[in-house]
Amino acid sequence: MNLGIIGCGAIGTDLALAADKIKEIEKIYLYDIKENASKDLCKKITKSEVKKVKDFLPLVDVVFEGASQKAVKDYAEEVLNAGKNLIIMSVGSLFKDSFRKKLQNKAREKKCKIYIPSGAICGIDGILSASIGGIDEVTLVTTKPPESFGKNYSIRTVLFKGNAKDAVKKFPTNINVAASLSLAGMGFNLTQVQIVADPVVSRISHKILAHGKFGRLRVELENMPNPNNPGSSYMASLSAIATLKKIIDPIQIGI
Secondary structure, eight states: OOEEEEEHHHHHHHHHHHTOOTOOEEEEEESSSSSSHHHHHHTOTTTTTEEEHHHHGGSSSSEEEEEEEHHHHHHHHHHHHHTOOEEEEEEGOOOOOHHHHHHHHHHHHTTTOOOOOOTOOOOOHHHHHHHHHEEEEEEEEEEEEEEGTOOOOSSOOOEEEEHHHHHHHHHTTTTTTHHHHHHHHHOOOTTTEEEETTTOSEEEEEEEEEEEEEEEEEEEEEEOOETTTEEEEHHHHHHHHHHHHHHOOOOOOOO
16 A cells, blocks of 8 residues: 655654554655655655655555645545545544535545544544434533643633634644544534633643433543644544554454
8 A cells, every 4th residue: 555645744754654664555655845844754764755746646545634724625635536545634624514525525426535533532433423313512622731822821721612613713723623523523513612721731631521312421631742743632643543554454443
């Protein structure tokens, strides 16, 4: 299997390093809008090559996006139109129903898949199952150190309170977990989100509260920040790697 990677930042780097050790992956193609980023990463990967997306698309089986919402808008349809499976990390890009359905229809037409890792949260499998029976309410509370937002808050500050649709628009690089949760459960308009900056905490925490016909769900996870990007949880990288392995592995765990 050959892999294409769009975005050679913290998560793209973690995925590429892990993919380099997976025997089923024969070649890794790297692209970043910042050419130096892809070239620097290429030096660390034994089976990699730097290419533009349009050049590596005919050569790969799976494309991983770890760049930005703009990258999804720029490349997702092109990837699917080529009949390639796509892993999306910038899930906030899917908040518009029209764009999301366009990608869904293209994937069906070309008989390929769009994979959305659970990212920096746990409990997505539970939300997916619960949504079959009906969910009455879902709330996500995300708390991060101020440096995750690139600002200096001296006291605990609620930066946002509202629905997931507005959250992913206002915080496109900080709250992709809200998009994943929305797609698994009640949608972007009904999923409630709070985003908090707290100078006391050193870890990134996500708390999910949900109830419905299934019962009640409460999940809380404290993540270590990615050492190469304090705005991202290390768990997000691990989730991306797990998704890639799931595509390869004949044994599928979870829903």
